[in-house]
Structures are given as structure tokens and as C-alpha cells.
Amino acid sequence: MQKIGVFVCWCGSNIAATVDVKAVANALRSEPGVVFSTEYQYMCSENGQNLIKDTIRDYKLDGIVICSCSPRMHEATFRKTALAAGLNPYMVEIANIREQVSWIHKDMTEATDKAIVLGRAAIAKVKKNAPLTAGTSPVTKRALVIGGGIAGIQTALDVADAGYEVDIVEKSPTIGGRMAQLDKTFPTLDCAACILTPKMVEANQHENINLLTYSEVESVSGFVGSFKAKIRKKARFVDEVKCTGCGVCTEKCPSRKGLNEFNMGLNTRGAVYIPFAQAVPNKAVIDASNCIHFRTGKCGICEKNCSAGAIKFDQQDEIIERDYGAIVVATGFKPIDASAFDEYAYNQSKDVVTSLEFERLMNAAGPTKGTLLRPSDGEHPHEIVFIQCVGSRCSRDASKGKEYCSKICCMYTAKHAMLVREKYPDTKVHVFYIDVRTPGKNFDEFYRRAVEQYGVDYIKGMVGKVTVEGKKLRVQGSDLISNEQVHIDADMVVLATAIEPDPTARSIGTMLTASMDTNDFFTEAHPKLRPVESPTAGIFLSGVCQGPKDIPETVSQAGAAASKVIGLLSKNELVGNPCVAHANELLCNGCSQCERVCPYGAITYVEKEVRGPEFRGTKRVAVVNEAVCQGCGACTVTCPSTAMDLKGFSNNQIMAEVDAICR
Amino acid sequence: MSVNTEWKPKIVAFCCNWCSYAGADLAGSSRLSYPADVKIIRIPCSCRLNPLFILRAFQRGADGVILCGCHPGDCHYSTGNYYARRRMTLLFSMLSYLGIDSRRTRVEWVSAAEGPKFAATMNDFAKTITELGENVKLGDLRCKEN
Ligand SMILES: Cc1cc2nc3c(=O)[nH]c(=O)nc-3n(C[C@H](O)[C@H](O)[C@H](O)COP(=O)(O)OP(=O)(O)OC[C@H]3O[C@@H](n4cnc5c(N)ncnc54)[C@H](O)[C@@H]3O)c2cc1C
Ligand code: SF4
Ligand code: SF4
Ligand code: FES
DSSP states (O other), rough: OOOOEEEOOOTTTTTTSSSOOHHHHHHHSSSTTTEEEEEEEEESHHHHHHHHHHHHHHHOEEEEEEEEEEEEHHHHHHHHHHHHTTTOGGGGGEEEEEEIIIOOOOOOOHHHHHHHHHHHHHHHHHHHHOOOOOOOEESSSSSEEEOOOOOHHHHHHHHHTTTTTTEEESSSSSSOOGGHHHHHETTEEEEEEHHHHHHHHHHHHTEEEEEESSEEEEEEEEEEEEEEEEEOOOSBBBBBTOOOOHHHHHOOOOOOOOEOOOOOOOSSEEEEEEETTTTTTTOOOEEEGHHHHHHHHHOOHHHOOTOOOOOOOOOOOOEEEEESSSSEEOEEEEEEEGGGGGGGGGTTTTTTHHHHHHHHHHTTSSSTTTTTOTTTTTOOOOOEEEOOOOOOOOTTTSSSSSSSSSSSSHHHHHHHHHHHHHHTTTSSEEEEOOOOOOOSHHHHHHHHHHHTOOEEEESSSSSSEEETTTTEEEEEETTTTTTEEEEEEEEEEEEEOOOEEOOTHHHHHHHHOOBOOOOOOOOOOTTBBBBTOSSTTTTOOOOOOOOOGOHHHHHHHHHHHHHHHHHHHSEEEEEEOOOEEEEEEETTOOOOOOHHOOOOOOEEEEEEEEEOOOOEEEEEEEEEETTTTOOHHHHHHOOOOOSSETTTTTHHHHHHHHHHHHH | OOTTOOOOOOOOEEEEEHHHHHHHHHHTTOOOOOOEEEEEEESSSSSGGGHHHHHHHHHHTTTTEEEEETTTTTTTBBSSSHHHHHHHHHHHHHHHHHHGGGEEEEEEETTTTTTHHHHHHHHHHHHHHHOOOOOOOOOOOOOOOO
16 A cells, blocks of 8 residues: 655645645545645745655655645645655645635635545545656757758857857758848848858858758658758769869850859859859859750860869769757748739739849849849839739638738838839839738838838739730739729839748658648747747747748847757756656557647657567557657547556546546 | 535536646636636646546536636647547537536636636536536446456
8 A cells, every 4th residue: 555645734824724724634634545644834845845854754655745835836846855855756746725725715614625625636646646757868969950041040150159069951052041132131221142141151160060051951860859860962063172162164164054043043054153152152063954064975164174173073962960959940931933923924024023033133243233124125114013912911712822921021122112213213113012011120110211202102902914015014903092993004013922931841841740830831839938949849940931031030030049959959968757658568559640649749650579468479559759758648538549648647647536526 | 306405516627737727826816716616637738638537527426527728829739729629529529419418518728817717717617517406427337347
């Protein structure tokens, strides 16, 4: 028979004024298994705790019940008390007779009776408790950042500055992401490259940062503190160590068919290219699909012209395997495909461009060297129409577009309109909008400047159609304020297209068992309180991969993610929560139901030799990774064979409480 | 139905640790009363509530069982209360088939900040159960050992 001790606290008069604590202690003393029961003024005080410790030792108690305030208040305290007296801290149960009894009831008899019932339930539970020990697992002091945009760069820099190693895996040949493609940035209009490139260089030179560009994560295994990742470093066909970035090869390459990704395909580049002048690393890369050598075995002009001898046509992909303690997802976004919006004549006219294309057309390093010219005929546009919300805030049943607001388009459209009016005061600028949303520091002031100072014509309403009329683009829309139809014969139309997560996000999410919403944005562990953590322990979120954001927001979120990573990496080992799920392998039928409901991907399956009274042999059984399980219990209820149970809140414990309460 | 003047309803309230249990604590520290017939069992998340626990309570003579969890979208474990909601919907339809009045079971979302809502919910539920009177004890049909 287990020996249980009961300690009823007066909490001064907080409990004792309404609950007859002596009567409670007496009543509980007669419960089977209870060998000691007493009351005391303040159980949490030093004297109270000593009383508990002495009793545990003197009576060799197997479990204790404290009838006191809420466990949310002092459960940790009394667990420590038990531990100090050599009792397993999970052999402690608390009956909440303050918040749930003395503070809400006035009648002493009623309150005392309820306190006794709650005490009985706690005794019934503690008798079913088992000693639990929290497992520990080691922490690899290195972080993996997937995606090298401003989000990934900022997180990596912050983590690296704290003294931890960081690998950035970037799928394209350079880090920098979308921000590198921007011309000027709202709300300050400073040039994107001027503020971004120093950070790119810093990341490259940081002793704790290792850049793996033109690389992709192929698989990830393990769990918080000890992940293992397999990374494919794609062949550049250029020796990164030898290449000096002089660019001679890129000029000599006779193949000019490759679309220049950096310029959103508005011009072409050689098969060997450096994405842009400030690319980091500043190394050439050969795009084999456009390279004459890879097609015909001939050419090799780049090889002949490279004085560093860096061209390596026989270079192979390299597989790198490394261990990480934490993983940060920073995979960013892409604008949606505008070709689905045929009503705006995107497919019919080169002069209908997306906002990101427009950034390139305005940029000094872009295809027109920063002079705004129509892509069709190189003429200067005199009238431009911007259309906001293209593919954003669409109704759920619309055949295309996104339901959400892309958040940045109102601001960058105001920026574009302002920049055009500043550079070309003779150009008329109209903006069609549904709403102008400017909730950010200095944002509304920025928008009002566009209207008041730069004379941008904002029209509240939607554009129904854009048609090509000779050299002009006829924009037909409605002005909801004057309630009139509007026709504008424009020279250029700019579509503020919605943004969506990078197309690889879904596969990264699956690989990391990090949950995502229906739009493929990564979900956070808690929308308000844990915004930079994924529900999967050890996975953190940085930047637009979690939801639309501008640069200031991206950078603050990146820093927040870094601080969470640093907090994790600063630990030598992780102490788990021992109240985790556990599958009884004799009962488990390997059905996989539990795996499907686990929000953390804590459950895997193994083929195992099992010996029991009803079964002997090898079978597939569920195994819970205790370092990953958060102890929600979803799996325990789903399990059809009652194989899955939760330590600390087991089926038997809860049913014992039910029985005691209904007695 | 026999009128038993001594009769007091037995009400079991399962509360998730993160929201509703904290809501009950707030009701307590705000001194908001509700009937002593309500006894709370703490579970980590509403999704830990096995429908069998509710059946067990009715087999042991409970007159009402209520589950409280975080508001949809606010579950500490993200999705737990969605599972709970679906499971309870199914269970409740089965309970009425078994002859347990559907008003004897309830699911409510109570956040940690909703002390008043917690008390109000319990008052309302206890009133309903008191009006419904004593429950028929659900028989346990399991084959008894020996
Ligand atoms: C037209 C336009 C104008 C804008 N103007 C402004 C402005 O003026 N001011 C402002 O504050 N914000 C502006 N923004 C928003 C700004 O671009 C974003 O806030 C910022 O780029 C987000 O950074 P990020 O790192 O999260 O994502 P990204 O910049 O998209 O970077 C993600 C990186 O991850 C890489 N990646 C993706 N998937 C993988 C994978 N599976 N493996 C490895 N690498 C991967 C990508 O190649 C990319 O390099 C503008 C956006 C647009 C579209
Ligand atoms: S208790 Fe929750 S977190 Fe743990 S294995 Fe089960 S479903 Fe996953
Ligand atoms: S749900 Fe139960 S039986 Fe099925 S795999 Fe999980 S533990 Fe095993
Ligand atoms: S933690 Fe409250 S419902 Fe899941």
C-alpha cells in the first residue's frame, strides 16, 4: 500500500476563514493510503516546507497532496520541496481549495465539503502517479538558416554576433533576396542596395557565418537541439575559390539567351553570369541549360578567357551533412504570376508590368540603367496607371488570387508614384485603389506626401479592363467617389501583384514538420505570444515566409527569431517536460492515427521485436520522441487501441479523479 | 421523478491548463462565485479529454459534464481544441442516443482573461443541471470479471 501524506494550508485566513481546515485534514486522514494528514498556516513558507520535508522522510511517503492555492501558483515550489526530501517531484498533487473553494464560496459547510472532495480527487490521482524524470538531450551549438534574404541575413548576423556558428543555405547564387532587387525603399526612400549590401558583405566576412549559396536543403532529421541536415551544393561549374569575380567570362559568353532573373526577365544575360554587381559571393555561375558547351561540347570561350582558371565544366554537386541545434526558416516570397490577370493585358502588352519589374525599370543597375522607358519601344511614358490589390483580398470563391492583404503594396505603390513624379514631373500618375492602408510609423505621412506634395491622382475604385489601343493602353475603371466611369489612355500600367510564399516553402515545411496555413505561409507557435517560433520545437520563423511584411518588420522579426535561437543554443542540454506521451508497444497496432494528430511531428514508427502475453514477434509500433512531444494529449484520445497514454495526466489518473468526484 | 430535497448535482468540469483553468483561477481571485457542485479536473489541453472520461463520469453518477478550453485559434498547442470540438460533437450525439439529455454536456471556450465568463458559464450550467434534476446513471455494460 502506498503511503500518502496530506497537507492542508490555511493560507492565513484566505482559506481558513471559509474552509474548516481541521475538518478537511481529519476527513482526508481516513482515506485509504493516507498515513499522515495535517494543516498549517502557510505551507509555502519555509516552516511549512520543512514540515512537508520532515514528514516525507519520517513517514517514508510515496506521494503527497497539498490542499492549497492553485497549482499554477505553487506547484513548482512543492515539487522542489519534495525533491529536497528525496521524493520524486512528480509524486506531488495539489488540490486547489483557494481559487476554487474558499474564494468563491461563503457557506463554511459547503466549502469544507467541496474541499474534502477535491482533496480526495487529488489523493486518488497521486496514488496513480508514477515517478517521472525529465529527459535531457544535448544541444549542437550551430544554427541553420534556410534562405538568404534580408530576414535570413539579419537572423544569421545576430546569432553569429552572439558567438554561435551559422550556416545560411540560399538556393540562388547570391544572398540578398528580393530586397536586392528593390530600387528605393519606403518610407525613407533610401536606396535598397546602399543599406543591404553592407549587410551582405558582413555576413560573408563574419567568422561565424558560413554561406552555402546555390544550395538546397535535401532532408532534415532529428529534433530540437540535434538536427541533422543534408544539403546539396549545386555545381556552379566555377571554382568558387579561384574565381575573382572579374566578370570577363560574363562579357565574352556568346550565349545571350538566359533570362536575367535579377531583372525579372526584362533582359537577358550570358550562360555564365554573376547575378548582379554586388552579388555575395561575387562569383560567376554557369547556367548549364543555356551553355553551348553543355549542349554541343564546343565553345569553352569562358574557360579560355578566365585567367584564374576557375571554369570547371566537370564540377559535380556536393552533398554536405551537418548537425544543427536550431533551424530558422527564412524562405521569403515571390510575387504571384500576373499572367493569370488577363483583364489587365499583362500577356498582351510589354508595357503592362508588375511592381517588381517596375523596381528594376527604375533602378540604375536595371535593364534601362534607371531611365524609365517603355519596355515595348523604349519611349518615355507620359501617363502611368498603377493598379493596387492585383490578386490580393480576392473573395474566397474567386478563381484566382489570394484572400489576404499583401500588406506592402499600398506603400510601395505610393513610393513608385512619388519616385516617378519626382524624376519626371511631366508624367501623369494615377493610382486605382480599393483602400489605402498605411498603418506603420511614418506611413500615412508618406502616402499623403504622394497625394499632396507630388500630386499623384488617387482614384478609389477598381479597374475593369485594360486594352491595347495602338501605342496606348486604355484603362477602364470606376471612380467610386464621383460614381463615374473613368477611361485613361496610359503609356504604362503597373500591377501591384499580391505576394505569395516561395514555391519551395511547402516542401521545406513538410521536411521540418513545421505547420503551414492554407496559403503556405508558416504558422507560428502562438499567434500572439510566440510569433517567431514554429509549433515544432527548434524551428524558428523569420521574414515573409510567415506572412507579408515590409523590411522594418522583417528585420525586427529576424532579430526576435535570432534571440530565440540564441536562447536555445546557449543551453548545454535541454531538460524536457516529463509529462509526455508514451505508446504501450504491446497494445499499439501501428495504425498511424496518432502521428496524424500530433501538431509537433513527435511520433514515428519502428519495426520492433515485441514480447507480450498475446503477441510475440516483430511489429510496427509508435514511438514518441520525448524531446519533441509537448504533452498536449491529442494522440492519446485518437489512439483506438488505448496504447497511447500521457504521463502525469494518464487515463487512470484522470479516471481516478472522476471516480473520486462522483463518489 | 422522485424529489430528493437533499439532492445536489454532481458536475465535473474539465479545464485545459492554459486558458480555462487559468480563467477559473481568475474567477477565484476576483471572488466570483458559482455553485460548489462544480468540481474542476485539470487537463493539459481540451484535446486530452477522452470521450470515455465523460462516459465514465456518467457511469459514476455525474449529472453534468462540461469541457472548457481555449478559444478556437488560441489553443496552446495550436490545434487541440479543434480536435476536441469535433470529438465532442460526435460524443454528444451518441450520448443523446444513449438517453443522456444533451443539455447535460457542454463545451465552452474560456480564456485566461475571462474570469467573469468562467463564473457565468458555471452558474448557467449548474442551473441547467439543477433544473434537469438527477441523472439516470449510465450502466456499465462491460462483462464483469468472474
Ligand atoms: C515590388 C516590391 C517593392 C517593395 N518595396 C519595399 C519597400 O520600399 N520598403 C520595404 O520595407 N519593403 C518593401 N518590399 C518588401 C520586401 O521586399 C520584403 O519585406 C523583404 O524582401 C522580405 O525579406 P525576406 O528575407 O523575408 O524574403 P526574400 O527577400 O524573399 O528572401 C528569401 C530568400 O530565401 C531564398 N529561398 C527561398 N526558398 C529557399 C529554399 N527552399 N532554400 C534556400 N533558399 C531559399 C530566396 O532565394 C531568397 O533569397 C517590397 C516588395 C515588393 C514585391
Ligand atoms: S502528447 Fe501531443 S505532442 Fe505529445 S506525441 Fe501526443 S500529440 Fe504529439
Ligand atoms: S494511434 Fe495508437 S495504435 Fe495507432 S500507432 Fe499510435 S499508439 Fe499505435
Ligand atoms: S491548451 Fe487550452 S484548448 Fe488546448
